[in-house]
Amino acid sequence: MQDSLDFSIIEHGSHAYEQACLLRDEMLRKPLGLSLFDEDLDAESGFIHVVGLDEAGAVQAYLHLKPIDLEVVKMQQVVVAPHLQGRGIGRKLVNFSEEHARGAGYREVILHSREVVMDFYAALGYRKEGEVFMEVKLPHYRHRKEL
Numbered sequence: 001m002q003d004s005l006d007f008s009i010i011e012h013g014s015h016a017y018e019q020a021c022l023l024r025d026e027m028l029r030k031p032l033g034l035s036l037f038d039e040d041l042d043a044e045s046g047f048i049h050v051v052g053l054d055e056a057g058a059v060q061a062y063l064h065l066k067p068i069d070l071e072v073v074k075m076q077q078v079v080v081a082p083h084l085q086g087r088g089i090g091r092k093l094v095n096f097s098e099e100h101a102r103g104a105g106y107r108e109v110i111l112h113s114r115e116v117v118m119d120f121y122a123a124l125g126y127r128k129e130g131e132v133f134m135e136v137k138l139p140h141y142r143h144r145k146e147l
Contacts, residue, residue: 005052005053005054005060005061005084005089005092005093006052006053007050007051007052007053007061007092007093007096008050008051008053009048009049009050009100010049010050010051011049012044012045012046012047012049013045016049016051016053016057016059017049019051019058019059020049020051020059020062021036021037021041023059023060023062023079023081024036024062024077024079025037027079027081027082028077028079032136032137032138034136034137044064044066046067047064047065047066047067048064048065048067048073048097048100048101048104049062049064050062050063050064050065050093050096050097050100052080052089052092052093060080060081060084060089061079061080061081061084061089061090061093062077062078062079062093063075063076063077063078063079063093063094063097064076064077065097065100065101065106065109067106068110070105070106071105071106071107071108072106072107072108072109072110073101073106073108073109073110074109074110074111075094075097075109075110075111076111076112078090078093078094078111080093090120091120091123091124094124095124097109098145098147101147102147106147107146107147108144108145108146108147109126109144109145109147110142110143110144110145111126111142111143111144112135112140112141112142112143113126113140113141113143114138114139114140115132115138115139115140115141118141118143121143124145125145126143126144126145127143127144127145128141128142128143129141129142129143129144130142
């Protein structure tokens with residue numbers, strides 16, 4: 001089984017984006033009794049969409065970066081297919097996205113993490129800020145990292 005993915009930036013509305021939406025819905029929304037497709041996905045047209053593709057070209061990992069201003073992006077919707085979790089794919093996905101953001105002139109990444117993955121982001125250099133808050137039915141924390 002391949003543990004290595006090719007990371008790239010994709011276009012909103014592309015076939016890879018549609019695959020990513022299915023992965024996001026399955027992993028992040030359905031377990032909460034929600035549907036990603038109830039949201040206005042056209043609002044994501046200005047986001048930076050990052051995927052990890054397997055050798056067959058299937059999306060196995062995804063995140064997007066939402067520009068906040070000229071120097072700050074917000075990382076959201078980080079997901080890795082279940083059969084690849086725990087193999088360093090998430091770390092590679094985040095590192096790739098940070099390099100892209102840095103190259104695009106961004107100086108900082110912010111994110112809201114679910115409580116269960118706080119250690120993952122801490123290991124990548126993200127600093128927790130503030131107290132726990134509820135978002136999409138789950139406890140979350142704010143994090144920040146300078147690039």
